[in-house]
Amino acid sequence: MSFDVRLRVNDRVATIELKGELDASTAALFHQTVDKASKAGSIELVIKAEELTYMASAGLRSLVFARQKMGDEVRIAIVGASEPVARTIRMAGFDHSIDLIDA
């Protein structure tokens, strides 16, 4: 399964770019990247999801991890999630603590 994750940190904004399919077999990679991002001292975490074609509950697990690791004052935003990915995030009620932008 094809999945790719990239992390960029600048101006205290950490940006994680997700590409492909995020499921139980690929979520570890996202998890590790969230962990790295949380150590960068950023005030905002932006998750770019325009090219994320699929997300299972394993991806939600990593988002909870992100919320726990980043601390209360850090804003987390998911940008450009497709309709079904955004639906999964809303079904789980995560949109109360994570901003869905352009979804």
Added chain:
Amino acid sequence: MAFDFGAVSAASASPAARRERPSRCVRLVPDPPPDTLRIPATIESLDEVAAFVLELGAEAGLPETALYRLRLAADELATNIVMHGYQDRTGEISVAGGIEEDRVWVRFEDDAEAFDPRQGMRPPALDVPLEEREIGGLGVYLAFTAVDSFDYELVSGRNVSTLVMNLPATG
């Protein structure tokens, strides 16, 4: 992949018929039918489940959103069987699928301990802050809410879960 649904579709036409399926299966289809996938119960096998379901759903003409949801449900159910059914034990999962006039179904069978996945389902605790959430059971909840029906039966000691997605009515 070629799909031959005749025998299995007939057997699943009604709940009563479905209960009779194992014995009828033995008589009608001595070898595993071509529309059944048998995979080791490992996370690495999830790709095969996804490919199987996506091909089946596409052949049935499921709209894109419904196809995504059926794949999500199948993926979560298979993940649940691997992680919570067999846990660290080795085992096998068989995945069968069929297309009927008005619906597509996918059936999972495994020999892990008897367990109705719906028992482990937990709707999200929306009143609890995200950082304090326990999210076990969320996958099955997503699966349950993604499809039109989700049935579980214990058949001769095997766990049998069936996901159904209705096909849009054609004029």
